[in-house]
Amino acid sequence: MDCKNNNPYLQFEPVPPATSNGYGTNGNRSMGKICDALNRCGKRVEVATRKAEVYADNIWHHFKVSPSLTDAAMARIAQGTKVLTEGGHDKVFQQTFEVLPGEKFLNAYACYISTSTGPVIGTLYISSKKVAFCSEYPFCHYSPTGQQQWMYYKVVVQPDRLRAVNPSSNRMSPSDKYIQIVTTDGHEFWFMGFISYGKALKQLCGVLQQPRDSSGEIPVAHSA
Numbered sequence: 001m002d003c004k005n006n007n008p009y010l011q012f013e014p015v016p017p018a019t020s021n022g023y024g025t026n027g028n029r030s031m032g033k034i035c036d037a038l039n040r041c042g043k044r045v046e047v048a049t050r051k052a053e054v055y056a057d058n059i060w061h062h063f064k065v066s067p068s069l070t071d072a073a074m075a076r077i078a079q080g081t082k083v084l085t086e087g088g089h090d091k092v093f094q095q096t097f098e099v100l101p102g103e104k105f106l107n108a109y110a111c112y113i114s115t116s117t118g119p120v121i122g123t124l125y126i127s128s129k130k131v132a133f134c135s136e137y138p139f140c141h142y143s144p145t146g147q148q149q150w151m152y153y154k155v156v157v158q159p160d161r162l163r164a165v166n167p168s169s170n171r172m173s174p175s176d177k178y179i180q181i182v183t184t185d186g187h188e189f190w191f192m193g194f195i196s197y198g199k200a201l202k203q204l205c206g207v208l209q210q211p212r213d214s215s216g217e218i219p220v221a222h223s224a
Helices: 024-028 031-044 045-050 054-062 067-088 089-096 199-210
Strands: 012-014 107-116 119-127 130-135 140-142 147-158 162-169 177-183 188-192
Touching: 012 199, 045 067, 067 162, 089 107, 089 119, 089 130, 107 147, 107 199, 119 199, 162 199, 177 199
Parallel strands: none
Antiparallel strands: 012 147, 107 119, 107 188, 119 130, 130 147, 140 147, 162 177, 177 188
């Protein structure tokens, strides 16, 4: 994957030198904390099991986008473990991206982004001040001097830079669904392999249609 690009929304973030698993020093969290998180999760297993059939087909389509089902499954397990240990998608979002003053996390969706070298598995995050994607795994890059670098693939778009959110599907295989995001200056990003396609599309369309204040931020409703 080439690090050179003229796309202002595309970012490559180097992996910290101490990282071997893509999660920095946080990957060394105590087993006790992981077990506690898994125990809390276990209490929800019964409810989740009832919904398993609903998601089974979506998960299958999510995995089959990847050239390797094993790699896709491992990526989802790794991300799920990180979400549990860190305390939620909002905490992972705060660690992954620069959080602006007053920014509110809204939701996260497992998916892939289309790149020149093929689909890249990751998570799409939506907040009151950005639509952002980060790959689950770092990728090996070589600098112009030949130095090897491991970097995450990121995309960050402010809501006021969104021009269109376009759903589409494969005519030969209607279950293969995509979301195209177009920016006001003509850049395009294609996302696919969503586990929760309908919810992601609805929220992205909501981001596009929401009125914005003078800073371009989407107003966040507060409960009474």
